Amino acid sequence: MRQKNFALIGAAGYVAPRHMQAIRDTGNSLVAALDKNDSVGIIDKYFPEADFFTEFERFDRHVEKLKRNGLPIDFVSICSPNYLHDAHIRFGLRIGADVVCEKPLVLNPWNAEALEEIEAETGHKIYTILQLRLHPNVVKLREMVEADPLKKVYDVKLTYIASRGKWYYASWKGNENKSGGIATNIGIHFFDMLTWVFGPVEKSIVHVHTHDRAAGYLELSRARVKWFLSINYDTLPPEVKTKKQGTYRSLQIGKDDFDFSDNFTDLHTKSYKAILDGQGFGIRDAAHSLKVVHDIRKMKPVGLKGEYHELAKLRVVEHPFLLKD
Secondary structure, eight states: OOOOEEEEEOOSSSSHHHHHHHHHHTTOEEEEEEOSSOOOTTHHHHOTTSEEESSHHHHHHHHHHHHHTTOOOSEEEEOSOGGGHHHHHHHHHHTTOEEEEOSSSOSSHHHHHHHHHHHHHHTOOEEEOOGGGGOHHHHHHHHHHHHOTTOOOEEEEEEEEEOOOTHHHHSGGGOHHHHOHHHHHHHHHHHHHHHHHHOOEEEEEEEEEOSSEEEEEEEETTEEEEEEEEOOGGGSOHHHHHTTOOEEEEEEETTEEOOOOSSOTTHHHHHHHHHHTTOOBOHHHHHHHHHHHHHHHHSOOOOSOSSOOGGGGSOOOOOGGGOOO
16 A cells, blocks of 8 residues: 555644654654644654644645645644634645544534535545544443343443643633533543443533533433543542642443553554544544534533532632633
């Protein structure tokens, strides 16, 4: 198989190195990268010969020149801020490439529907990274749920706390219109995993939704899920703080802890291998979780009523970026 040429949009972000590594580890080449920030020395670890641009116009022109010189871009990988995914996906299709886009694919379900039309018009594919579907333990869990002859409905509790500093609120991630908010920014891969394993959403309730946390309840066809997401360090369990750790991830199914903490490092590479084999996850695969987080974003919180995650009771303090000097 011919080595594929990749272009990368969003080279300075947190997740970009995973895409660079996946491109390298699948035997392909990153030929051009774009980011308005130039703190991208990480490229040297993977593709020091890649051309780099901080201005979209020059990047666009360069890609066009490559095409005219017989070196077209086969794939555009997108790691840009969430609200730009839609436009950058369209760019990739427009230049005649397939697209690999980080989660969330887009912010609104109707944006995904529009992209399906463009995908059909251009004949090129849009893939998204749903890496937890490739985690061995998650695959086994799904197989167990599907094989259960009694069609048991499971009680599930999801807790994910990824503490962030004040910088978060000054960045695009702290702007709900750009990131989609907490549920979209840090929760969408968990919601995708849960709906993939336990089936579609039948009922959704939001109990708490503030600048630094969200909590709610989902009824899926095969599970009742209490969930809590937070970027606030103070919501971490005491034993995690004692270990000087800033992240806590827990998924309980019934009384059992479900372990998927290992085997994370190569999931992007597995995703790229599947995409290159024509077996990657597309727009339809992303649709369920996109709707889940969109609905959470638009829902009015009901407060501490009904079935709620116990951490929803934690006190909320004033928004950090509203504090006065």
